[in-house]
Amino acid sequence: MPGAREIGLVGAALALTGGVACAVCYLRRKTLEPEKTEKEGLNGDGSRGEHVHKVTKTDTALKKPVISEPRTAGTQVLVLGLDGAGKTSLLHCFATGSLEQDVCPTQGFNAISINKEELQIEFLEIGGTEKLRDYWRMYLCKARVLVFVVDSSDPERFPLAKRLLDQLLSADSCLPLVLLANKQDVPGARGITELYEALDLGNVGDGHRLSVIGTQMKKGKSGASAGVQDARDLIIEMMSDD
Template sequence: MAGLREAGLAGAALALTGGVAYVIWNLRDTKKRQEAEKVMLEQNLNAEKQEKLVEKEIRSETAREAPAVSQQGQARGSQVLVLGLDGAGKTSLLQCFATGSVEQEVSPTQGFHAVSINREELHIEFLEIGGEEKLRDYWPMYLKKARVLVFVLDAADFTRFPLAKTSLHRLLASEPYLPLVLLANKQDLPGACGVTELYESMALGSVGDGHKLSVLGTQLWKGSSDAHASAQDAYELILEMMNSNCEE
């Protein structure tokens, strides 16, 4: 009996210490959980803040129809018009500007694709009009408001150089003072034309003196580690050309 009682007491003591230990553990656990919840809450708030910031700084919009030309007005603002034949890499470029890389699959732009960047004093709206044949007739309508024209070219698609050249020269002829940034994209592809050859192939020497122009090689394919640096160089060049247009 005594053995049983002792065993009972020992059991009760164990249960008691176990209970105390549980309470302490539970208290510690609650404290830890509260701390963890606080950290999580702070992280969520920070993430929310960050999201809002990104939302505020970069807005991306795609639509099947281009914005009405009447809404465009006539004054040159901070719009950068991004044109080029279908498949050249215009959407990939804008995706890099908006997110820093080309992570998602891009699909052909059926109408327009706009990305607005607002950072401190800087506000730029990049407007891409799709490059399919049926959309090319709309291109000239958007030149009036553009401060800079970015023409993206698939530098490895030699067969379409003549078409790209005609399309580009038609645009330049209707806007004799519009600065041009020509992007020789897809430099990663074997045999892609370099910037010097492209200058010749696109007959840029024959473009009037009124045009400030720059040619830059880029590679913007999905997953490329160089895409970010390429897009960054293009972005800086565009900014420079925008500023040069302001100073006039």
């Protein structure tokens, strides 16, 4: 359990702690252990370490992807959001711990796999342009956690983000949601309280475990910002829950 990051909501009341606001449902999604696909690496002392062992990126999505049979429980972290929200940069920071250079926006699909001790976590990002949004719901059946990224400095697109998010949550009534209010460092960015209200997250529904975290990118080798690290740690905990 994410512990102190989860705060119960009563009615419309919202409690904020640092950069994290979490709403916890009373129903939990039954999960299975993530599927192991590759041999994990070992540290010098024989213990299992953390590393990224697979990066796959497509530049286009002209062909309809092949969808496997739905699983009883997902094995992936599905990363979605409108184009320009910062999904690829966040995923890069999750994988490497920093953002050392500009990252090109994803025009198709972007996948990485991270090993954390005995746990393998698969992240799948799908681009947010209009032609790619049709693929979002196709991959919900494989998702164990949904990460939805919103550009908090672009309030004009909040209504569109809300509508698309509502469609995703309606398609899966128990899928855990981590909403990232990204670009908090940009002038005019809306805080997580404003974003929470704009996306009407109070009406998400009791079936969803909800967490809202403010994030921002900082370039260089000094490491990810606190919000990005919080989001990464929370996702790892959620994927490791039995």
